[in-house]
Amino acid sequence: MVARMTPEHRRYTRAVMLLMGGYVATLVGVNLFFKNSAPTGLGAYAAALLPALPVIGVFVAIGRLLTSLRDEYQRYLMTRQILIATGFTLSVATAWGFVESFGLLPHVPAFYATVLWFAGLGFGGCVNALLERRGGGE
Numbered sequence: 017m018v019a020r021m022t023p024e025h026r027r028y029t030r031a032v033m034l035l036m037g038g039y040v041a042t043l044v045g046v047n048l049f050f051k052n053s054a055p056t057g058l059g060a061y062a063a064a065l066l067p068a069l070p071v072i073g074v075f076v077a078i079g080r081l082l083t084s085l086r087d088e089y090q091r092y093l094m095t096r097q098i099l100i101a102t103g104f105t106l107s108v109a110t111a112w113g114f115v116e117s118f119g120l121l122p123h124v125p126a127f128y129a130t131v132l133w134f135a136g137l138g139f140g141g142c143v144n145a146l147l148e149r150r151g152g153g154e
Contacts, residue, residue, distance in 0.1 A: 028081040032074055039070035071130060093144050100143055101136030108132055 085091045115121045
């Protein structure tokens with residue numbers, strides 16, 4: 017049986033699709049801008065920050081979804097998923113940082129923490145599904 021999307025999930029999906037379209041457009045545009053010119057000063061910083069704005073928007077959309085869910089159990093599942101993602105990201109970033117500080121691993125740009133967090137959301141969703149299948153969820 018296929019579950020129907022709630023209005024909250026439809027709004028979230030639409031927002032994320034628009035934001036990710038904006039992310040791709042700004043990332044391509046900013047890369048071309050830096051490749052074809054030599055921006056300096058405040059303009060360079062402003063341009064470099066542009067691709068981060070849609071990603072930040074996705075975090076806002078996730079927060080809006082969480083706070084708009086009417087079903088307490090769905091909010092609980094989403095909260096657990098977010099906590100798993102956050103714990104996973106902070107654990108990997110902390111461990112990597114210590115090993116990197118001793119020169120044993122290369123430096124990784126900080127924005128990869130976002131990639132880890134989204135991977136952690138997927139892992140958290142798998143944990144939720146596994147616990148649901150086992151018949152408790154808690």
